[in-house]
Amino acid sequence: MTPRWTTAVLDTDQPGGWAVARSPEGFLFDDNGALFPREWLKRQDLSILAEHGIGHLDGEPVYLLELRSTSEVPGCNWKGLRAFMLDGDHTIYKVLGYAAQIGTWAREHRFCGNCGQPMTQVPRERAMYCQPCDLRSYPRISPSMIVLVTRGDEVLLARSPRFVTGVYSTLAGFAEPGESAEDCLIREVREEVQIEVKNIQYMGSQCWPFPHSMMLGFHAEYASGEIVCQEDEIEDAQWFNVHDLPPLPASKSIARYLIDVYVARRLGHAEPVLPG
Numbered sequence: 001m002t003p004r005w006t007t008a009v010l011d012t013d014q015p016g017g018w019a020v021a022r023s024p025e026g027f028l029f030d031d032n033g034a035l036f037p038r039e040w041l042k043r044q045d046l047s048i049l050a051e052h053g054i055g056h057l058d059g060e061p062v063y064l065l066e067l068r069s070t071s072e073v074p075g076c077n078w079k080g081l082r083a084f085m086l087d088g089d090h091t092i093y094k095v096l097g098y099a100a101q102i103g104t105w106a107r108e109h110r111f112c113g114n115c116g117q118p119m120t121q122v123p124r125e126r127a128m129y130c131q132p133c134d135l136r137s138y139p140r141i142s143p144s145m146i147v148l149v150t151r152g153d154e155v156l157l158a159r160s161p162r163f164v165t166g167v168y169s170t171l172a173g174f175a176e177p178g179e180s181a182e183d184c185l186i187r188e189v190r191e192e193v194q195i196e197v198k199n200i201q202y203m204g205s206q207c208w209p210f211p212h213s214m215m216l217g218f219h220a221e222y223a224s225g226e227i228v229c230q231e232d233e234i235e236d237a238q239w240f241n242v243h244d245l246p247p248l249p250a251s252k253s254i255a256r257y258l259i260d261v262y263v264a265r266r267l268g269h270a271e272p273v274l275p276g
């Protein structure tokens with residue numbers, strides 16, 4: 001089956017196609033969703049910082065209008081990417097997630113980090129370029145490890161002070177330079193709960209555009225130690241029995257997938273599928 005959405009670097013001098021608009025308040029939407037006829041959208045009173053041709057949806061070109069600020073468009077409203085993930089069509093969320101990552105990266109690379117001069121978009125390539133330095137900047141992706149640690153019928157879940165009240169999730173953290181995925185996972189689990197793990201197994205990955213994480217998901221078994229929560233980062237962490245779990249993260253997240261797979265295996269149920 002051909003995918004509905006494929007990314008591409010499109011020439012913004014070509015007319016037509018669909019466009020999405022992104023401001024500090026999220027994406028513009030109306031009753032028909034977040035995609036608008038591009039020529040119509042460009043006639044609205046928007047403060048456009050940059051335009052990017054980002055790909056094809058059902059064969060039609062899609063562009064991003066990255067805005068400096070939020071403006072009123074009659075009949076339309078603004079909504080954050082997270083809300084599109086939670087209650088929207090998954091393909092549209094993928095389009096918007098990609099648009100958000102390209103918009104953020106291009107906005108943050110308008111000037112060369114080496115010499116401070118303005119950078120320009122490279123035609124037909126997803127890169128910003130500084131001519132004097134011959135320096136290219138590519139979209140930023142931050143590898144993050146996420147792991148479900150288990151001990152028989154028990155799973156180790158924790159709460160960050162940033163989470164929705166009551167929700168517990170798997171442990172996660174960003175890779176540091178010089179680390180393998182496994183080194184990072186072992187360090188993060190040690191730092192956050194002072195537990196040692198063994199039998200690390202890769203489970204799958206997920207793009208997490210908040211703002212540019214690439215989640216690499218693992219399962220690991222408990223080896224030793226008692227839970228001690230990292231100050232400021234971890235509000236609470238506990239072993240939960242698979243028959244008695246707390247409120248869990250959103251169903252489309254890889255955190256939820258890691259938990260659901262393990263629970264399904266313990267209880268002999270059908271395994272879930274990881275949303276891409």
Ligand SMILES: NC(=O)C1=CN([C@@H]2O[C@H](COP(=O)(O)OP(=O)(O)OC[C@H]3O[C@@H](n4cnc5c(N)ncnc54)[C@H](O)[C@@H]3O)[C@@H](O)[C@H]2O)C=CC1
Binds near residue numbers: 206210
């Ligand atoms: N899709 C999913 O199911 C889940 C995704 N996540 C994501 O995983 C990522 C990592 O999780 P956290 O526990 O927040 O990370 P973490 O445990 O490494 O702590 C966050 C700290 O890392 C540092 N940091 C921030 N951005 C960084 C970067 N790009 N590279 C290196 N260090 C950075 C900052 O000091 C920040 O306070 C986040 O983007 C989070 O949103 C977390 C849990 C579930």
Ligand SMILES: [Mg+2]
Binds near residue numbers: 171
């Ligand atoms: Mg963490």
Ligand SMILES: [Zn+2]
Binds near residue numbers: 113134
């Ligand atoms: Zn430069």
